[in-house]
Amino acid sequence: MHMKLIYPRWPKLKNQPEFHLPPHGPVCFAATVPTDVTLTFCDEHVQPLDLNDSPDLVAISAMLTCQMPRAWAIADQYRARGIPVIFGGIGAMLHREETRAHADAVFLGEAEGRFGAVIADFKAGRLQKEYDYLMDFPDTRLIGPARRSILQRELYNFRGVQMVDLVHASRGCRFNCFPCCTPFLGGRRFRPRPVERVIEELAGIDNNRLFIVDNSLAQDDAWEKELFRAMAPLKKKWISHPIKDDDEILDLAAKAGCWYVYQAVVDTSDCIRQRVRRLKDRGIGVEGTIILGMDDHDEDYIKRLVDFLMDIDLDLAEFTVLTPFLHSPIRAQLERENRILHNRWEEYTGGTVVYRPAKMSPEKLQDLYEYAWRAFYSDASKEVKMGRLYMKVIQKEQADGTYRPARLSRDRGWKKPPVT
Numbered sequence: 001m002h003m004k005l006i007y008p009r010w011p012k013l014k015n016q017p018e019f020h021l022p023p024h025g026p027v028c029f030a031a032t033v034p035t036d037v038t039l040t041f042c043d044e045h046v047q048p049l050d051l052n053d054s055p056d057l058v059a060i061s062a063m064l065t066c067q068m069p070r071a072w073a074i075a076d077q078y079r080a081r082g083i084p085v086i087f088g089g090i091g092a093m094l095h096r097e098e099t100r101a102h103a104d105a106v107f108l109g110e111a112e113g114r115f116g117a118v119i120a121d122f123k124a125g126r127l128q129k130e131y132d133y134l135m136d137f138p139d140t141r142l143i144g145p146a147r148r149s150i151l152q153r154e155l156y157n158f159r160g161v162q163m164v165d166l167v168h169a170s171r172g173c174r175f176n177c178f179p180c181c182t183p184f185l186g187g188r189r190f191r192p193r194p195v196e197r198v199i200e201e202l203a204g205i206d207n208n209r210l211f212i213v214d215n216s217l218a219q220d221d222a223w224e225k226e227l228f229r230a231m232a233p234l235k236k237k238w239i240s241h242p243i244k245d246d247d248e249i250l251d252l253a254a255k256a257g258c259w260y261v262y263q264a265v266v267d268t269s270d271c272i273r274q275r276v277r278r279l280k281d282r283g284i285g286v287e288g289t290i291i292l293g294m295d296d297h298d299e300d301y302i303k304r305l306v307d308f309l310m311d312i313d314l315d316l317a318e319f320t321v322l323t324p325f326l327h328s329p330i331r332a333q334l335e336r337e338n339r340i341l342h343n344r345w346e347e348y349t350g351g352t353v354v355y356r357p358a359k360m361s362p363e364k365l366q367d368l369y370e371y372a373w374r375a376f377y378s379d380a381s382k383e384v385k386m387g388r389l390y391m392k393v394i395q396k397e398q399a400d401g402t403y404r405p406a407r408l409s410r411d412r413g414w415k416k417p418p419v420t
């Protein structure tokens with residue numbers, strides 16, 4: 001049986017650099033596919049997609065809302081030729097009803113320990129329209145290592161520089177931030193993977209540079225410390241979303257190879273200023289993630305915020321406009337207030353205003369979003385600033401003997417993990 005796994009392309013923000021990171025959802029999903037299935041993979045961001053082939057089954061993995069229209073179009077083309085299509089991933093979970101109209105089956109939730117039964121159903125001619133495991137989470141001991149061997153790794157280098165591989169150490173999040181769908185998708189409980197399984201996976205990735213894509217590592221101090229202590233001997237260099245702003249944890253993170261972190265900048269407070277300082281004092285770079293268009297944002301505030309970001313010397317900044325994704329708390333609020341302009345999902349990129357802001361027109365917020373990118377990167381482009389961060393990691397690697405130039409590489413071979 002041949003299953004073709006497709007990761008559809010999405011419209012990149014025009015201000016983002018052109019490189020692509022290897023996708024994470026597909027490689028995690030691929031690890032759950034029984035080994036007697038011949039699995040091929042196409043990441044449409046970096047590979048041409050052949051829509052005229054005839055696999056037995058097409059699986060579409062989609063993460064983002066703005067990816068869904070393309071995902072549905074791909075499915076329609078295959079299904080018009082009688083080739084069945086199954087959907088999975090965050091995008092399908094958020095857009096469950098619409099996706100059903102373009103699918104022979106929709107898999108909702110996390111696939112570990114479950115997808116073998118789906119393949120058995122398919123082979124027996126009894127594929128279900130929906131497999132609903134939302135909020136029914138598998139044991140985290142069943143997770144990983146991801147099957148990175150499906151990736152054509154060399155396609156993810158950029159200008160001769162080896163980019164990061166993506167990996168995760170936990171799922172779920174115990175917070176419930178207003179713009180975020182994670183509590184709907186992954187639950188309100190932090191679900192760490194056993195540290196030894198994470199370390200085993202990290203050690204097996206044939207790339208010294210990693211992006212730990214967990215929603216937030218700042219969820220459980222004891223686990224975070226144990227993880228960083230266990231990571232240090234690997235000498236990997238890594239990026240992550242926030243880590244706990246605590247002296248001991250920050251020291252451990254730096255020793256474990258933390259290279260830079262994403263830090264939400266929600267205001268111009270001393271608290272944020274000092275948090276960034278504490279990271280930078282330890283040699284950890286900071287990329288700010290900034291959402292523009294909150295209800296208390298007016299033009300002056302947004303301009304002051306951009307000044308603040310430059311003043312605190314962020315290495316990088318990623319601006320988005322508030323976007324009411326399905327199943328996020330902000331969506332419910334804006335719906336109640338009748339402030340959502342449309343549901344043209346391909347425009348739900350974070351770079352286009354799709355709602356009515358409280359203190360300005362949508363057009364004004366759009367202008368300020370462009371202003372923020374322009375002003376922050378007026379002295380150097382994002383590519384140049386990113387290049388500086390890569391120079392820092394190269395220096396760290398040269399210092400501890402782990403540096404090697406970009407090359408064509410794959411991981412050390414994927415093995416089916418033992419079921420415990």
Ligand code: SF4
Nearest residue numbers: 173175177180182215
């Ligand atoms: S924004 Fe981050 S910390 Fe907040 S709910 Fe989402 S994943 Fe959790």
